[in-house]
Amino acid sequence: MQNRNDSEPHGRLLLIDGDEPHAQVVAETLGQSLGGRMRIAVAAGGRQAVELLRDTGFDIVLADLSCLRDLCERSDDAVARLVRLADGALFVAVSDGASVSAAVGAMRAGAHDYVVKPLNGPAMAARIGELAQRHGKGRSLSIEPQAQGRSDYAGFIGASSAMQFVYEQIGRVATSSAPVFITGESGTGKDVCAEALHEEGPRRDKRLVAINCAAIPRDLMESELFGVARGAFTGAHDDRKGAAELADGGTLFLDEIGEMDLSLQSKLLRFLQTGTLSRVGESGVRHVDVRVICATNRNPMQLISEKKFREDLFYRLHVLPIHLPPLRQRPTDIMVLAQHFLARYAAEEHKHFTGFTPDVASLLTSAEWKGNVRQLQNLVRRLVVMCDGGTITMPMLVAADIESRGVVTPVEPTPRVERRPVILPMWQQEQRIIEDAIASFGGNVSLAAAALEISPSTIYRKRQGWAEMAAAS
Numbered sequence: 456m457q458n459r460n461d462s463e464p465h466g467r468l469l470l471i472d473g474d475e476p477h478a479q480v481v482a483e484t485l486g487q488s489l490g491g492r493m494r495i496a497v498a499a500g501g502r503q504a505v506e507l508l509r510d511t512g513f514d515i516v517l518a519d520l521s522c523l524r525d526l527c528e529r530s531d532d533a534v535a536r537l538v539r540l541a542d543g544a545l546f547v548a549v550s551d552g553a554s555v556s557a558a559v560g561a562m563r564a565g566a567h568d569y570v571v572k573p574l575n576g577p578a579m580a581a582r583i584g585e586l587a588q589r590h591g592k593g594r595s596l597s598i599e600p601q602a603q604g605r606s607d608y609a610g611f612i613g614a615s616s617a618m619q620f621v622y623e624q625i626g627r628v629a630t631s632s633a634p635v636f637i638t639g640e641s642g643t644g645k646d647v648c649a650e651a652l653h654e655e656g657p658r659r660d661k662r663l664v665a666i667n668c669a670a671i672p673r674d675l676m677e678s679e680l681f682g683v684a685r686g687a688f689t690g691a692h693d694d695r696k697g698a699a700e701l702a703d704g705g706t707l708f709l710d711e712i713g714e715m716d717l718s719l720q721s722k723l724l725r726f727l728q729t730g731t732l733s734r735v736g737e738s739g740v741r742h743v744d745v746r747v748i749c750a751t752n753r754n755p756m757q758l759i760s761e762k763k764f765r766e767d768l769f770y771r772l773h774v775l776p777i778h779l780p781p782l783r784q785r786p787t788d789i790m791v792l793a794q795h796f797l798a799r800y801a802a803e804e805h806k807h808f809t810g811f812t813p814d815v816a817s818l819l820t821s822a823e824w825k826g827n828v829r830q831l832q833n834l835v836r837r838l839v840v841m842c843d844g845g846t847i848t849m850p851m852l853v854a855a856d857i858e859s860r861g862v863v864t865p866v867e868p869t870p871r872v873e874r875r876p877v878i879l880p881m882w883q884q885e886q887r888i889i890e891d892a893i894a895s896f897g898g899n900v901s902l903a904a905a906a907l908e909i910s911p912s913t914i915y916r917k918r919q920g921w922a923e924m925a926a927a928s
């Protein structure tokens with residue numbers, strides 16, 4: 456018996472999409488989401504698809520109904536013809552939300568399924584997996600849905616292995632009552648994680664009460680957390696429950712726990728040890744049953760060493776740790792998230808976007824994302840608001856990004872007044888290119904030379920020449 460190499464593609468997929476750059480992005484994200492298990496070919500319209508189908512056998516055909524007009528006037532006639540040619544391949548019609556009748560017509564003409572644009576790689580891969588399974592082709596194509604991992608989970612979007620690990624941890628610890636300690640840079644989804652833990656656990660029918668320890672003034676924090684008795688201080692006209700009591704039976708989420716005042720940390724520790732609290736200005740104690748989740752974007756060990764965080768409290772809270780990886784460490788999630796936010800904000804703004812051009816996708820994928828998912832989300836939202844629709848191109852990205860001074864290197868704004876550009880002599884332009892390259896490698900001439908594909912000695916020689924030219928001019 457011959458062993459099949461698992462890293463080899465096991466089937467062929469034909470993507471018919473009239474918009475070439477968009478098709479390339481879809482093919483790339485879909486290919487990644489299918490784990491490289493399918494060889495993907497792209498046809499720019501119905502006619503090209505016919506040629507490819509005549510030459511090659513495909514297992515799956517994904518056809519955008521809006522680009523088949525070069526084959527037949529009616530999309531259902533085109534689908535019927537392609538289905539015949541595809542000879543048993545699974546046929547998925549892609550329609551935009553507005554043309555439900557076209558999707559129905561495609562199904563009548565022999566399509567096995569239809570999906571609505573915009574196409575999202577992981578969701579599409581999961582759909583293909585289900586379809587293959589339903590038609591008994593899952594095993595031969597090696598794309599059973601369970602082999603895919605999850606592309607979303609309880610409010611999270613992301614199919615990377617780092618996020619699979621996070622989903623698994625949440626699933627495992629959600630049922631416990633022990634405290635969870637979430638760490639991760641700002642914008643990595645610590646709030647999303649707290650909500651997922653609550654929703655996936657047995658306390659979901661009770662409240663999740665969140666309190667941000669950095670946002671509440673120090674002298675109000677105790678009453679916000681533990682409540683207040685009437686007359687405890689000027690302005691305390693009524694008895695009031697704090698976050699802990701409000702969360703009774705549910706979950707108390709202490710966000711930015713690293714910012715909590717030291718004296719309140721002792722009271723929190725006592726609450727965790729005894730399960731009882733006293734409202735400010737009250738002498739009796741109350742029993743409260745909460746599951747505590749806390750989060751910080753600081754390094755807790757450093758806070759402890761700086762004596763800003765009590766070590767005993769840390770070990771009380773740090774029972775079930777979950778770390779959320781920064782976005783730059785899971786680049787395969789970037790376009791998945793970008794497509795998700797694009798679809799979401801486009802729907803909110805009643806606009807139609809098809810995706811991102813490959814150069815935009817590659818820039819987004821390699822960006823540093825210091826603000827993590829929040830930064831990406833804000834950028835996509837700004838793009839949707841600023842642009843009319845279609846595919847997000849590099850000029851659109853640059854225009855939207857200048858506002859945020861973020862992902863793309865800011866470029867000079869276009870001058871309003873038409874002016875003849877100042878042309879510098881060739882040696883000065885060359886000098887600028889080379890010096891910029893050296894600066895971007897932190898002054899390392901060898902690295903800059905390698906990037907410019909010249910030798911370091913050329914740079915040294917040119918520098919000497921520039922010094923002489925400058926002295927002469």
Ligand SMILES: Nc1ncnc2c1ncn2[C@@H]1O[C@H](COP(=O)(O)OP(=O)(O)OP(=O)(O)O)[C@@H](O)[C@H]1O
Pocket residue numbers: 610611612613639640641642643644645646647648751752792828829832
């Ligand atoms: N994996 C994800 N999928 C979808 N949305 C996400 C994901 N991670 C974060 N977000 C979104 O990004 C934004 C920031 O997330 P969140 O507030 O949970 O981050 P955080 O780590 O708590 O940040 P901070 O430390 O600044 O409070 C939110 O709008 C959230 O919905």
